[in-house]
Amino acid sequence: MVSKSFPSGKRLHEQGKWGNLMTFIGIDVSKQKLDCAWLKEVEPVKVKNRVLENSPRGFETLIEWAVSHSGKPIGEIHFVMEATGIYHEAVARRLYEAGAKVSVLNPAHLKDFIKSTGRRSKTDKKDSVALARYGVSHSLRRWEPEPEAIRTLKALLARYDAVKSDIQRELNRLEKATITQASEQVIRSIQTVLEQLEREKQRLETIIDQHIDDHPDLKRDRKLLDSIPGVGPVIARQMLAVIRSRPFKSASQCAAFLGLIPIYEESGTSVRGRARLSKVGNASVRAKLYLAAVVATRYNPDIKRQYERLCKNGKCKMSAIGAAMRKLVQICFGVLKHQVPYQVQTA
Numbered sequence: 001m002v003s004k005s006f007p008s009g010k011r012l013h014e015q016g017k018w019g020n021l022m023t024f025i026g027i028d029v030s031k032q033k034l035d036c037a038w039l040k041e042v043e044p045v046k047v048k049n050r051v052l053e054n055s056p057r058g059f060e061t062l063i064e065w066a067v068s069h070s071g072k073p074i075g076e077i078h079f080v081m082e083a084t085g086i087y088h089e090a091v092a093r094r095l096y097e098a099g100a101k102v103s104v105l106n107p108a109h110l111k112d113f114i115k116s117t118g119r120r121s122k123t124d125k126k127d128s129v130a131l132a133r134y135g136v137s138h139s140l141r142r143w144e145p146e147p148e149a150i151r152t153l154k155a156l157l158a159r160y161d162a163v164k165s166d167i168q169r170e171l172n173r174l175e176k177a178t179i180t181q182a183s184e185q186v187i188r189s190i191q192t193v194l195e196q197l198e199r200e201k202q203r204l205e206t207i208i209d210q211h212i213d214d215h216p217d218l219k220r221d222r223k224l225l226d227s228i229p230g231v232g233p234v235i236a237r238q239m240l241a242v243i244r245s246r247p248f249k250s251a252s253q254c255a256a257f258l259g260l261i262p263i264y265e266e267s268g269t270s271v272r273g274r275a276r277l278s279k280v281g282n283a284s285v286r287a288k289l290y291l292a293a294v295v296a297t298r299y300n301p302d303i304k305r306q307y308e309r310l311c312k313n314g315k316c317k318m319s320a321i322g323a324a325m326r327k328l329v330q331i332c333f334g335v336l337k338h339q340v341p342y343q344v345q346t347a
Contacts, residue, residue, distance in 0.1 A: 230296025
């Protein structure tokens, strides 16, 4: 009996979810290799596997292998992989440039899918098959590389944050050395490193601002974000990098990407769990948004009104701050989407 969850092998090649003659190839990406699985048929499962190195030479071999074995042009092949830090980016970009359809999954979604199939063992080979099967049974969002200007901005911001973290660590070491009355040579060494890090921090900040100024669209967007009370230079740069990095369709989608949507746990009449933020995505961005939201509850009229209303209605302060963080992201998204400065909505 053919499972209702997946199309038959014949239907897989006749129709496909992305148009006629679509072929799905799952890629389990690791640092050094790519475990690839071309899904020939779903029920019964028939696959063709290939292990390639995760390198430019491996990418070219992958394209040749996919085209020659499937008999389809590259534009009719859909590659499915999961996000693996930085290791999937190069192969996804090369496949996109070659004209293939590419989807990058949230690892949590793939994990839940594998559990639903009843599979217990985990290997790279089996994961690549699961990725291909996921592509057949789900509607996938097409992956597109970030604009080069945004890619550079994110890299600069990440380096800037790393230097700030190094400064804080050296300050902690200086405090410890001072309290324990360490030798003068040790204290002088820490102070020297601190001076160098401070100079590098200022240099990176100048480079980031210059990079934004060199791109008229980014410069205009930053000016719009600066019009929002509670959004300072740090949040303006960060939200610029986040919102322009992906084709978000709505402010809610952007908030969900940052892990700011509430998660509820309710069942029948006995289970009534307290709502909490999903906290998926970048924790560092959420930490910055938290500080900005605290300021916004005092100086942004719309967020202040919402915060006071929630507290008055019995919400704890942390829940109200979470709502303020989400509201701040939504305001930033709306300002950039409509390309108009912030306007107070509170009557």
